[in-house]
Amino acid sequence: MIKLSNRLQKIASYITPGSRVADIGSDHALLPVYLLQSGIAVSAIAGELNAGPLAAAKKQAADAGLAGRLQVRQGNGLAVLQGDEADTVTIAGMGGGLMKEILEEGHERGKLAQVQELVLQPNVGEDIVRSWLLEKGWYLKAECILEEDGKIYEVLHAQRTSNAEQLNGALYDGSFLGLAWQKETTRALLVHMGPHLLRSGGPILIMKWQSELQKLNRICGQLAESELPQAAMKRTQIQEEIIKIGEVLQCLQTAND
Template sequence: MKLDARLEAVRAFVPAGGTVADIGTDHGYLAAALVQSGQAERVIASDLNLGPCEAARRTVREANLRESIEVRQGDGLTVLAPGEAQTVCIAGMGGALMTDILAAAPLVMKKLQTLVLQPMNGAYELRHYLYTHSWHVADEALVVADDRIYTVIRAEKGRRKMPDALTLEIGPVLWERKPELLRHHIESLLFGARRAVAGMEKSERAKKSAKYKEAQKRIKALEERLVW
């Protein structure tokens, strides 16, 4: 199963062996690749909606993987029994939605060992949730697909010191290792921050707010992180 660069980066972060749950599986391509590569012994592929589940079942059937991949329709981690999977993958959703999915299933979370997460946005909120719930960022990667930079996070159990807010936004492991795409990543965060400030500057009331001052401070802090 040939994956695009984004899903390949997710696959690369999955520990070998055991059972993996692919939440929001869509067409089931990641699930199939995990089994075909020998990385996962079994995959539970789930999606909230019937259409993606049918597409995933078709992928599984055509790849002759019905003995190794089970497709379930359901909401988030509620498709799993505690201890049924060791690793959970969630890709292509916003960080806030991922946080809600994780928070909604504490008993399942308690038995998991690894989370592989690829947020489309809201990475700060997601990382903050992990650190406040006895998880931490063990590894991170930046990857380009379809002319966009994506962040992939591998989280593991274990309480660690909470990074500062800006490092949580950029990514603690990314900031520590300084990968090739890090400046592009920070520049994309800056673009969004400057656009938000430009919107506030259209209102005199907004320009006098604490939110505006905080946004300006954030821009300055991100600009300082471009130099190392």
């Protein structure tokens, strides 16, 4: 059986057994090959836009003897899906902005109409993806954060459910943080940092946001050297963000002590 990285293994662990899976931006098709070999998926589609990875994915499927169960298709995003072919869609290894564009276009074209779960791993811009899921009525059932080869990744598992609004309402209720903020402010921070992640805490999450605070402080220092009024406004906004993230980290660190 093919061996996956920890990142791809975590994605695989969220997929409901017995699913028909479409892996978008599949690269070398490692994930769908593993899902078929392990019996998690009953069928799979590997979607890839670029010719090089597409050829590699076809070779991977052939070498694994899965050419009959794994369809490798060339296309942009969810355009590779035709009708009711997938219960689960996975997208990994790209920015949150691009991921949102793929999901939005697929949503508009009805490509997600029969899909029951999404497993998403944006490299950056996780908040963009969470916002899209909220807007479109997907329930964020789970999420995790992990470090591999010096990089930090977040994996989001969303499900289609009739009571998503109620479930998301409870999930994005930030009262557990115990911070004296307006509800809208707390909700925005949960979208930004991850509602499940903030509940579970942990050293990797703290490390990620400590690093983010260092970046924001550097940006503030650069903006302070500018005389433009826009720079001053931006600096004030970032300083407010720094304070809020710092308060959340203090809560997490206190909980871990």
